[in-house]
Amino acid sequence: MTPAMQTVIVVAIVLIALAYVGRRAWSTLAKGKQAEGGSCKEGCHK
């Protein structure tokens, strides 16, 4: 694998990760969606 190819793959992975982190942050803070671990199974309904 050439260094250039490595760079392309790395850039793609980093961009995907950035998009994922950005989307998670947006959906959590702006839309108020529940995070993982926040299931209602533990009796949050009245």
Place this chain on the structure above:
Amino acid sequence: MTVGAAPDAARGTDTTSAPPAPSAPLRVALVGNPNTGKSTLFNVLTGLRQRVGNFAGVTVERVEGTYRDEAGRSVTVLDLPGTYSLDPHTPDEAIALDVLAGRSDSPVPDVLVIVADALHLERNLYLVSQLVELGLPTVVALNQVDAANKRGVQVDIVELIHELGVTVVPTVATKGEGIDRLRRAISRAHELPRPERRFDMPTVVRDALAPIEAALVAEGVSPHAAGLEALLHITAPAHDHGPAVHDAVASARTKLLDAGLNPESLEAELRYGWITGVVHRAVKDPDSRERTTSDRVDRVLLHKVWGMLIFLMLMGLVFQSVFSWAAPLQDAIESSLTWVGGQVGALIPEGDLRSLVVDGVIAGVGGVLVFLPQIAILFLFIGILEDSGYMARAAFIMDRYMRKVGLHGRSFIPLVSGYACAVPAIMASRTIERPRDRLATIMVVPLMSCSARLPVYTLLIGAFVPALQVAGIIDLQGLVLLSMYLLGTLAALAVAFVFRRTLLRGQTQPLILELPPYRIPSARALATTVAHRSSLFVRRAGTVILALSVVLWALATYPKSVAPAGMADEAAQELQLANSFLGRAGHVIEPVMRPLGFDWKISVSIVSSFAAREVFVSSMGTIYGVGGSEDGAGLPEKLKAERDPVTGAPVYTVVTALALMVFYVFALMCMSTVAVTVREAGGGATGWRWAGVQFGYMFVLAYAAAWLVRVAATAAGWGA
């Protein structure tokens, strides 16, 4: 909802009014604990002809239906909200009390039908004992007798009639059994003597309550309802009545306290004293022997002093086991990760991609996954404590302290859930009715150390706290971990105390708790809990933490620096790291965190952990993966080996570790918690304001406490 503040015209209604004419329509109120089959009984009685309306000024629904009795008389049945007691301090229960005492817009019912669950008679009798005091013609529908019989529980109906002083009709609402007899009993309820209080009160209590009853009657409350209400108000002072009632309650509380009685638990003690006798005489329960054993165990476990000591010892044992049991499993995961890193490193040629996989993904995600055994062990113990019935006892022990600081009894469940994760814990606070009580709970829940903090604590404790034995038996590492959990819990109580006396003033409410008999936990249920929690942890590691590790790796790798010729490898890596985006950002934040003894690497890891607290560990793993040698050493070893390039002194000491752990005990480094607080504290600007208050006070606490720890520990010479 106001208690006892109904229009004066409605107040004078006497609940012991004359019986209706034989042909006049009859109004029946159906009341009982939730889940007693009340709604089924209502539908069977009325033939499903129901209509739904609203009580004036409240949002709780009422349901009415009608049927014709044998004499052709129209009987209207009013289904009241399910309630455990007639506590005038909770909205649902206050509605029931207002209706039954004649203080709502609808007339006092002619007959009261109390639905009691034969299988849980003991719990149901609390409400029964309150309702009979209203003096209304009453019938008890002893429902679900078939389920009770199947479990071997036999209720002596004749004895129960004798004990309660009202008609008791056994029913099985789901099969329509006993319904005709119940209808006949309702129609004839007026022919029987009116029921009254079933237990004797000590003279000192009677004398203390008499002025309250007189003041209530003077306000227009019927004499029967006044007797019951006086006892209810003694638990928590009445604020919705006139000054005469208020003064009488205050004076009665003083008298009771002088006599060595606790006004808050007085009603419960009197009623349960009576209930115990009734159950003993009228119920044959094969489980009762088991309960007696439980009672004997409880005498020790719920003891004021021993109870707390045993609770602390159990917690100590849990945290000690978290360390000692997890160690071999952790070592196994760590060596597997090193092996995987080596294999992947050999597959991918030298370059950025290899660095991304080995230093970013494996060091970051792997660094967090190492803590999976500890998470699993912690939840195994929490599961054992819950399933065995001990958690309810822990709630009882903690309730004493929670009430003192002004937290609602129902805050216990959210607070305990906070040990797992603050997000569901904050949502669990929805069960608390009053907004101020709920907000006080929401504001302190994130102080309970959640499972995401565990990797941070154990990384630092494992690296910097020696594995010594204190007093020959106590493991120092476990003790430090327990201290972190206790610190968070005590801080939650202290902060609640401050909130309840400043921004969120209000009176406290007691916790009514049914203590289940002790049981041997089911292995299957425990396995499910542990598997669920472990999978959540692994999923987080595979999603958020993975993505963040990649981003952090990129920030720590770019832009590339060119090292001067002849520079040693390690120094070149340090230079690269310091000049990277992450290094530059870290150096900007560093001056703020420097007073706490945190360098730029810790500072930037703290900031990145706002996404999820475990990211602190993965971030440190990535930084040391990018900047360190590839000798396969674990993160704890790398932290211990880190030296100041100028002085050569260790960068991380036990003082840094303690200050950092204390910082994490208090700091709200969790985006999801902020989001859920915004939503649960009212949403919009109000929600954001409360979330801001929460984040702000926790950061100030974290900063101040970490600074204090650093100063004190350095003064004690621990940093040497």
